[in-house]
Structure formats: structure tokens, C-alpha cells
Amino acid sequence: MIKKDMINYVADLARISLAGDEEKLFASQLNDILAYIEKLNKLDTAGVEPMSHAVILVNMFRDDKVKDSLPKDEALRNAPEKEKDFFKVPKVIE
Amino acid sequence: MDKQVYITTIGLEVHLQISTKTKAFCGCANEFGREPNSSTCPVCLGLPGSLPVLNKKYLEHAIKVAVALDCKILGSMKFDRKNYFYPDLPKNYQISQYDMPLSTGGSVEITSTAGARRIGITRVHMEEDAGKLIHDQKRPLSFIDYNRTGTPLLEIVSEPDISSPEEAHLYLSTLKAILEYLEVSDCNMQEGSLRCDANISVRPSSQKALGVKVELKNMNTFKGVRQALEYEEKRQVKILSSGKKLSQETRLWNAEKKITELMRTKEQAHDYRYFPEPDLVPFKISPGLVQEIRDTLPEMPNDKRLRFIKEYKISEYDAAVLVSDKAMSEFFSACVKLYPKPKNIANWLMGDISGYLNANNMEFGQLKMSPEALAEMLGLIDKGTISGKIAKDVVVDMISTGRSASDIVKDKGLTQIADAPEIEGFIEEVIGENDKVVDDYLSGKDKAMGFLIGQLMRKTKGKANPQMANELLKKRLSKEKR
Numbered sequence: 001m002i003k004k005d006m007i008n009y010v011a012d013l014a015r016i017s018l019a020g021d022e023e024k025l026f027a028s029q030l031n032d033i034l035a036y037i038e039k040l041n042k043l044d045t046a047g048v049e050p051m052s053h054a055v056i057l058v059n060m061f062r063d064d065k066v067k068d069s070l071p072k073d074e075a076l077r078n079a080p081e082k083e084k085d086f087f088k089v090p091k092v093i094e
Numbered sequence: 095m096d097k098q099v100y101i102t103t104i105g106l107e108v109h110l111q112i113s114t115k116t117k118a119f120c121g122c123a124n125e126f127g128r129e130p131n132s133s134t135c136p137v138c139l140g141l142p143g144s145l146p147v148l149n150k151k152y153l154e155h156a157i158k159v160a161v162a163l164d165c166k167i168l169g170s171m172k173f174d175r176k177n178y179f180y181p182d183l184p185k186n187y188q189i190s191q192y193d194m195p196l197s198t199g200g201s202v203e204i205t206s207t208a209g210a211r212r213i214g215i216t217r218v219h220m221e222e223d224a225g226k227l228i229h230d231q232k233r234p235l236s237f238i239d240y241n242r243t244g245t246p247l248l249e250i251v252s253e254p255d256i257s258s259p260e261e262a263h264l265y266l267s268t269l270k271a272i273l274e275y276l277e278v279s280d281c282n283m284q285e286g287s288l289r290c291d292a293n294i295s296v297r298p299s300s301q302k303a304l305g306v307k308v309e310l311k312n313m314n315t316f317k318g319v320r321q322a323l324e325y326e327e328k329r330q331v332k333i334l335s336s337g338k339k340l341s342q343e344t345r346l347w348n349a350e351k352k353i354t355e356l357m358r359t360k361e362q363a364h365d366y367r368y369f370p371e372p373d374l375v376p377f378k379i380s381p382g383l384v385q386e387i388r389d390t391l392p393e394m395p396n397d398k399r400l401r402f403i404k405e406y407k408i409s410e411y412d413a414a415v416l417v418s419d420k421a422m423s424e425f426f427s428a429c430v431k432l433y434p435k436p437k438n439i440a441n442w443l444m445g446d447i448s449g450y451l452n453a454n455n456m457e458f459g460q461l462k463m464s465p466e467a468l469a470e471m472l473g474l475i476d477k478g479t480i481s482g483k484i485a486k487d488v489v490v491d492m493i494s495t496g497r498s499a500s501d502i503v504k505d506k507g508l509t510q511i512a513d514a515p516e517i518e519g520f521i522e523e524v525i526g527e528n529d530k531v532v533d534d535y536l537s538g539k540d541k542a543m544g545f546l547i548g549q550l551m552r553k554t555k556g557k558a559n560p561q562m563a564n565e566l567l568k569k570r571l572s573k574e575k576r
């Protein structure tokens with residue numbers, strides 16, 4: 001059962017701020033989703049190997065050959081802020 | 095007072111940059127020192143709709159490392175997303191490996207005066223590197239260069255088998271030598287192609303359970319790792335012996351102040367919410383591929399050490415030091431071919447030459463001297479052209495300029511004086527100028543001899559053949575009657 005503090009924790013991890021009644025709304029939505037997934041747990045999966053991917057493909061490789069990168073200005077075009085050849089952000093030191 | 099004995103437990107986490115031509119999951123060049131943000135693409139910048147594809151060479155190099163560290167390659171592996179927000183990570187997750195890594199359960203043998211010991215390797219897994227942050231010194235700003243983002247890394251995690259900071263240093267040097275021999279990375283700590291974090295705990299010897307673990311980060315040299323561990327070991331023992339409790343936390347090494355500082359507590363630890371990377375398919379690694387790579391492994395440091403002892407009849411210790419540096423061991427082998435006195439060569443490499451490199455913070459690979467040049471110089475000593483003492487200066491000149499010994503000797507007029515009449519001339523001068531010391535010698539004070547030899551060497555600028563100088567001076571003094 002997902003409660004308010006879990007909603008706030010997840011929101012905090014995702015850097016999302018919630019408006020007043022959203023805590024309640026998302027709690028009930030997430031609980032619905034979990035209840036739905038819970039149904040799958042009733043299936044007997046003994047002897048079925050867990051899968052880590054939905055596509056039945058393995059070993060997709062690329063050769064170690066250099067391809068053109070984006071031109072610098074193109075790479076920096078999405079930067080909220082830039083200076084010289086760098087992306088610029090508020091100072092972060094952890 | 096507390097007479098309690100404490101046991102230290104250390105585990106190390108090494109990150110190794112793999113020197114492939116391209117990044118782990120895209121075709122951008124994987125190259126140090128490029129212009130900022132000149133090696134990025136939609137994949138490594140995490141732009142919507144882009145898809146990563148694994149670099150085959152990266153996997154092969156990773157298997158090579160895992161095999162060399164005696165790890166078991168798990169037949170199936172997958173990648174996972176490690177989620178956290180930090181500006182050096184454009185996707186807000188790092189592609190890493192969580193519960194199905196490349197390999198687990200290896201070991202590294204370390205050899206010290208106490209004998210050989212195996213340090214367990216918990217796992218070797220693959221993950222991409224993050225970008226580089228540069229902090230503005232004046233303004234509250236950080237600048238990001240994403241060239242490094244998405245470059246291939248290996249994380250090599252040791253078991254908590256290490257029992258002292260010194261042993262940690264030895265483990266790192268041994269591991270670095272192995273990695274250098276494999277030629278899959280530059281292994282350069284200054285440039286960050288090899289990085290190390292540490293876990294350390296202490297506990298009273300009476301206690302069975304491990305103590306409270308502290309994680310250490312921000313060490314930029316092997317020496318830094320050792321110093322940080324030494325500091326932390328003392329800090330923790332001090333807290334425990336004063337009856338206080340330690341807390342589980344991450345601390346940063348401050349290399350200037352030589353202390354560790356709190357970075358975050360356990361409560362502030364990240365919640366990474368790992369989940370399988372849906373953009374990459376799983377991988378099956380066949381025993382055939384592993385064997386193929388195993389067959390290409392070069393001679394490893396340990397094998398080379400045993401071969402050196404057998405082939406060149408040098409001591410265990412000399413062999414261990416020589417093979418610990420790939421470049422030095424290759425220099426040694428090449429030099430022995432030209433000048434067949436291995437012990438002589440080993441002495442010069444481990445003595446004056448290593449001393450010079452250490453004092454100047456240089457790597458062996460930066461040496462300007464060739465094996466041919468050292469062989470020639472050793473020949474000049476044997477022939478008596480220069481004295482061993484002069485050779486010490488010549489070698490420094492050779493290392494820093496790359497010139498040959500014979501050129502240096504000719505240019506600087508360093509040829510040894512081995513002509514008896516010439517030396518006798520200098521002896522007359524010395525005796526003439528040191529009346530009192532000669533008296534001392536004649537009255538039985540042996541020390542006076544050393545002084546007179548010193549004076550003679552000064553007059554000849556160190557060039558007199560030492561043995562002749564000694565004999566001729568003694569002979570001359572025996573004729574002095576006072």
C-alpha cells in the first residue's frame with residue numbers, strides 16, 4: 001500500500017514538486033497500478049527463467065569505428081546556458 | 095588507558111578507463127585532451143530517440159581484464175540503469191551492471207616481505223563514465239565537458255581482504271602492473287584513466303563482526319590512497335578508544351590538508367533504483383570466446399618475475415621491482431641483450447634511475463634514455479673510461495637530454511684519469527697543502543686518509559680512477575718520513 005510519505009519520497013527522487021492534492025491523487029493511481037500488477041503474481045511461474053528484456057535478441061554489437069560526432073555548436077544547442085565551449089550550470093559540488 | 099588492539103579491514107574499488115577508439119555505446123571518439131564538447135552525439139548526450147549499441151572491442155577488453163584477474167565470466171550478462179541526478183550525467187542515469195555483471199570471484203596475488211597473499215576480487219563489471227565538471231573559482235558556476243560521458247569503464251571491486259594502508263598500496267601497484275601488461279588502458283591516475291575509492295573499517299580484536307564502514311573518495315594518487323587510509327585508520331581508532339561510536343558515511347580526502355572530510359552520511363546516501371536497461375539487449379558470452387581471449391593474454395607480471403629470476407639469476411626482490419613497471423621490465427630485457435650483466439643493469443635501474451624519476455615525479459615511460467645508451471654507459475665504466483661516481487652524473491644527463499654517454503663524457507671532459515704520473519702530480523699538490531693532515535696520518539689516524547682522498551678527488555673533479563688514487567696515495571705517504 002503506497003502512502004503519502006512514499007509519494008513524497010518518489011517525487012523527491014524524481015525532482016518533481018507536487019501541488020496540494022496531487023499526493024492523494026498519485027497515491028491512489030499508483031496503488032491501482034500495483035494492484036493490477038499484483039494479479040500477475042498469482043500466475044505460477046515456477047520453472048520459468050526470469051527475463052531481462054522483452055525482445056528475443058542477444059549480442060547486438062557495434063565495431064570500434066569512429067563516427068562523426070555532433071559539431072560543437074550543435075551539441076551545445078540544447079544547453080539551457082553555455083559559455084565558451086561548455087555547458088554552464090549553477091555550481092554543484094557534492 | 096585503552097590497550098585495545100584494533101583490526102583494520104579495507105576494500106578497494108578501482109575504476110579503469112578502457113582505451114578503445116570509440117565510446118562504450120556510440121561511435122564518438124574516446125580520446126583524452128580533445129576540445130571541450132567536441133566528441134558527443136545524441137546517444138551519449140541522452141537525446142530522446144537515440145539508442146545505445148555496445149562496442150564489441152570494449153567487451154573483449156573487459157573479458158581480457160576479468161580473465162587476467164582469475165574471475166569467472168558469467169555466461170549471461172545485462173546492463174542496468176543506475177538513476178541519479180547530477181549535471182555530469184546528461185541522461186540522469188548511468189548505464190552500469192547490477193545483478194548480472196560480466197564476472198565475479200577472482201583474485202590478485204600480492205607479494206611482500208611477509209610472503210605471498212591473495213586478495214579476492216568480488217566482481218569486474220562494465221559501466222559508462224560521466225562527463226567532467228569544472229568549477230568556477232570566483233562565480234557560483236560549474237562548466238561541463240561531455241567528451242568523457244559514455245566512455246568505457248571497468249569497475250574492479252576487491253573483497254575486504256586488505257588489512258593495512260600499506261597492503262592497499264601494494265594491491266594497487268600489483269593490480270596496475272597487471273592492467274598495464276594487458277594494454278587495455280593507459281592506467282594513468284593523473285589523467286584519471288585509473289581511479290580508486292576505498293572502504294575502511296576498524297574493530298577491536300575481540301570483536302568478530304566488521305566495524306562501521308566508511309567510504310573514502312577523491313584520492314588522486316596511490317600515495318594519496320595510502321595517506322587517506324592511514325589518516326582514517328587513526329581517526330577511527332581514536333573515536334572508538336574514547337568510547338564513542340562511528341557512523342557510516344562517505345568522506346573526501348583533502349590532499350592539501352592531509353585529512354578526510356565528511357561528504358555525506360548514510361541517511362543522505364543515494365537511492366539508485368537500478369532497473370534493466372531496456373535499450374540494450376542481454377549478452378551471452380560463450381566459453382569459446384572466453385578461451386579465444388584467454389589465449390591472447392600476454393605474459394603477466396608474476397610469470398615474468400619467475401622468468402627473470404631463472405633466466406637472469408637476479409634476486410626475488412630485484413625481479414619483483416623490475417616487473418612491477420611494464421616499461422622498466424622491457425627496458426631491462428632489451429638492455430641485458432646488449433650488456434650481459436643483469437645485476438648491474440638492475441642496480442642502475444632501481445637505484446639512480448628510479449631515484450631520479452621519483453624525485454621528478456616522472457613515469458618510467460617518460461625516460462629519454464634508450465637501453466642502448468645505458469648499455470654503452472655501463473661499458474664505459476667497465477673499460478675504466480669513467481668512474482662509477484662520474485657515471486651517476488652522466489646518467490642524469492642522459493635521462494634528461496637523451497644524449498649518449500660517450501657524447502656527454504667527451505663534451506664535459508669527464509674521462510677518467512688513469513695515468514699514474516698525472517695522478518701523482520695531483521698527489522704532490524695535496525700533500526703540499528695538507529701538512530697537518532699528513533702528520534695525523536703518519537701518527538696513525540686512519541681517518542686522515544679519507545680526507546686526503548677527498549682532496550685528491552676534488553682536485554681531479556672526481557675523475558681520478560679511485561683504485562689507482564688510493565694505491566698511489568698510500569705508496570707516496572709510506573715514503574713520507576717525518
Ligand SMILES: [Zn+2]
Pocket residue numbers: 117120121122133134135136137138139244
Ligand atoms: Zn556519442
